[in-house]
Amino acid sequence: MDWTVKHEFDIPTFVQQLVEEARALPATGKVADYIPALANVKPEQVGLALATIDGKLYSAGDAQTGFSIQSISKILGLVMAMNRVGDSLWQRVHMEPSGLPFNSIVQLEYEHGIPRNPFINAGAILIADVLVKHYSASRQAFISFIRQLAGCEQIFVDEGVFQSEKQHGSRNAAMAYLMKSFGNIEADVERVLEHYFYQCSVTLSCQQLATSLTFLANRGVHPQTNGMICSRRDAHRVNAILSTSGMYDQSGEFAFTVGLPAKSGVGGGIVAIVPGYGVICAWSPRLNHFGNSCLGMHMITRLAEQLGLSVY
Template sequence: MKKSINNLESKLQALLRSQHSHYTQGKVANYIPALEEVKPDLVAVSVATLDGKNVGVGDYQHPFSIQSISKVFGLVMAMNRMGDSLWQRVRMEPSGQPFNSIIQLEWEKGIPRNPVINAGALLISDVLTSHFSASKLAFVCFLRNLAQDENIHVDNEVYQSELAHGNRNAALAYLMKSFGNIEAEISDVLAHYFTQCSVAMSCEQLAQSLLFLANKGLDPISNQRVCSPKDAHRINAILSTSGMYDQSGEFAFTVGLPAKSGVGGGVIAIVPNYGVICTWSPPLNSFGNSVVGMNLIAGIAQELGLSIYH
């Protein structure tokens, strides 16, 4: 694996230019009205490396709704709090179904297939709600600590929009509750879940905040242990098999990096022993993944020779 980041900024600029014709391909998420208002031609990429460098181009300091990328942080918090007992309530297998499937959850008696589909993330939200006296504040503080930036907040407009249009997530939570796999009140679980999805961060902040997953659980900037090496391995494995929804296999096949997308247009990719790539472009493909974001990460991985399968 190549480790040089010589001329990285100019390479990223060239990649952005190469994607210009694709900036408005796909569709901005519209099932959450607040997300539909985001300009489709905003685009950003940031690369943070273990030696403390963070190179960004485009709108890389512009905050956006992290949406399902938040599932990574929630999972870390839940794993740290519950240990191996967590995996009795949620599995670690690819779903092969849409990320908000109710049918699969019914078939499997209220046990989500993995923690990065919606049912799994709601289960994680239940764990956090049940184990933290102020789980929403704890979550935001966790992000601020990782990004070393107190200027990270919940976008209240997005939160209210999520709350008003979250019926399917409520259905998933109530179904799990009927199987005895949700402990807290549904309203509290949903409030936590919608809060974490509504956090606004920039590519620069996200890339830095996830460096610990590229460094066996140790934050290379603060030297704090965020999770164990075993748990960092497990999270990266889940992101490799399930992080890009129903396109996870294709992404592993063509790019070869653990990754997580969000319907806000963000994509993060973990490069073990190197760093983190974060991209943002709001228009999504039919799988719910950023069209330009996926292309950018593929281009960076190819340009720098980054793949966990090399």
């Protein structure tokens, strides 16, 4: 796909203007509070970054401030699992939109412990099980993978968020044990949950996240290192599932209005993949009732619209 027309536009100025525009909007939504450590984040923060596959990085606002990536970590876990076990993964987790809340237990029971897709909580816990079973130290492997992608060794887990996740993870534990009862969790449930909570508690900035995921915009090859992170086919598959299931119950609306594969997290981050061009990452902690960042949605929508970045 040819995005050369985009370079005629003054992207750095527009990115800065978008952050200023977002800050001027009336405050709507609220910071996630079901994980107490997230409730303490300053809600007025706004960051935006765009990393292109030809090596450019545009950013503004709080784009260098670290935040809890939460469900955005599900992308990285999925890529690791796909690389490790191949197509057998799809016998244990499907690739269909859920149509129910991301933490629904009802659907999981009805469908015999097989999650609808890897981006709802049950699916991500299943992916965590794969990683725990196939890595002797899955948490270390996960953080090392992120450091490799971001090109930065100074990336860590927020211990306060990690402990908070563990203390308030009863619903996730219920899903894990339900899948275990159907034989779809193979490792020790507590180890699987520890891994899942750990990966959700990783702290990254908009700049680091955008840079880390550029391989998904470049057919599986990380443009900064020229290393193959995943196959071209798997990059296509990840982007396809992101398009239908990455934005919780707002995925259809996001595809309709923005037209990019994307993933959000309740830490306030959103990443959007532009195949053949780059990755957008927006962050602001206040969430709408779907669990997506209000200002993040606004900025990505405006940027994609202005630059004509829809894949459709």
